[in-house]
């Protein structure tokens with residue numbers, strides 16, 4: 001019962017044609033729909049619901065909302081009660097507010113990010129189908145991303161004023177949405193400040209992550225690939241398409257993920273992420289990274305903090 005996984009991210013883009021080309025040619029997504037407002041909907045080949053990315057025309061980049069799918073429609077009523085009992089206002093957006101979708105429970109995380117929960121999105125099937133399927137389809141383009149895997153949200157953290165939206169979000173996600181903590185970064189005297197957290201509902205190391213910074217925003221949305229080799233190939237695709245790479249292929253200490261970071265044409269950061277890391281379980285002890293190991297937590301090989309990586313976000 002409750003939340004199953006990330007369902008979609010709604011992103012603001014400044015140049016729709018360029019953005020569409022990026023998500024199609026680089027990630028390998030397919031456009032599945034466009035609505036009357038000019039919003040474009042896309043899915044990855046291994047996803048069975050109608051879309052996992054919504055591109056909305058705007059004059060600036062960033063995240064409109066992130067949505068997670070729950071198992072049953074009645075979960076939305078139960079979660080609405082729990083979110084409101086926690087002191088957070090909600091709205092139930094009626095069916096059809098977004099095309100091909102049922103009703104959505106809308107609220108803001110303590111950090112201010114808009115989250116939506118839903119139970120129904122039109123089923124369209126994966127590219128390989130369900131009857132004696134091939135392991136991958138013939139029409140793969142670009143990186144051939146399998147699915148939207150997770151998002152990382154930047155949350156206001158100011159040790160001077162004591163504002164810590166990472167800790168507030170983490171508590172809310174634990175107490176109300178029943179996520180579990182897999183890894184955390186602690187900083188400050190005695191590691192008293194929870195500066196970043198990775199949380200799961202599935203058996204992968206994270207379905208959402210929060211990192212502290214000067215202001216709220218979107219750090220990245222990440223797409224799943226099978227292997228390290230696919231990460232290398234996705235970097236080749238980026239070079240061929242002159243996509244701006246932020247961090248060349250490497251490994252995270254945190255989550256053990258194999259990764260490459262890059263930007264869409266509006267400056268929204270993307271990640272292609274491979275490897276299941278480890279089996280995330282509720283009774284698996286939480287991994288903690290302290291301030292002196294932060295560099296290797298983020299980029300395991302060099303252990304260097306890359307300022308552009310932590311400071312630039314939409």
Ligand code: M3P
Nearest residue numbers: 152211252254255257298
């Ligand atoms: C990931 C991941 C930061 C660490 C990011 C880690 C922004 O993206 O998938 O594990 O510090």
Ligand code: FE
Nearest residue numbers: 152222271273
């Ligand atoms: Fe990530």
